[in-house]
Amino acid sequence: MTVGGIVVCGGKSNRMGRPKEWLPFEGEPMLARVVRILATVVSPVVVVAAAGQELPPLPDGVFVLRDARPDQGPLEGIAVGLNAIETEFAYLSACDVPLIRPEFVQAVIDRVMNCDAAIPNIGGRLYPLSSVVRVAPARTAARHLLDADRRAARFLFEELEAAQLGESELRAVDPELHSLRNANTPEDYEELLRLISSESESGPVGP
DSSP: OOEEEEEEOOOOOTTTSSOGGGOEETTEEHHHHHHHHHTTTSSSEEEEEOTTOOOOOOOTTOEEEEOSSTTOOHHHHHHHHHHHOOSSEEEEEESOOTTOOHHHHHHHHHTOTTSSEEEEEETTEEOTTEEEEEHHHHHHHHHHHHHTTOOOGGGHHHHSOEEEEOHHHHHTTSTTOGGGOOOSSHHHHHHHHHHHHSEETTEESOO
């Protein structure tokens, strides 16, 4: 079983007001941190950005690709990554989840063995950009969805046989579910900074 990673970062960061991939976080740009942590579990890691988008320096071995079609949302980035990656499975991630835990990533990977996808479901909310997909069927499904103008990433999991990971299962490896917290707004970013500077009873919040 081989697992790569696809990090989607081609959004315009309208709610944040500045590029999320460059936000400083514990001494490194947010995108670089996410990629670094993800690379401890999966290989290779592919970053998919918008055409012309400037990215911060990334760890060695990371591949950078560009959206083929602009303004198609995260599914376009997922499709580009799936078309390029050669592993059997791929972990899908956003660029703005700096508290992602390797144990969380591995837990999602472990649930995909006998199906085509594994996705967190917390209180009925699915998290497509914290999921694992089998590359071959997901590649075909993403292409068909984009051609049909069904661009929401969640639609991908209607096309695949997907296992869902519930809250209790994920809290076993990430008690506060910090791996699912992203930075859509300046307030979100400030809260993530507060969390990383604090310590829980079990130790630091993030790697």
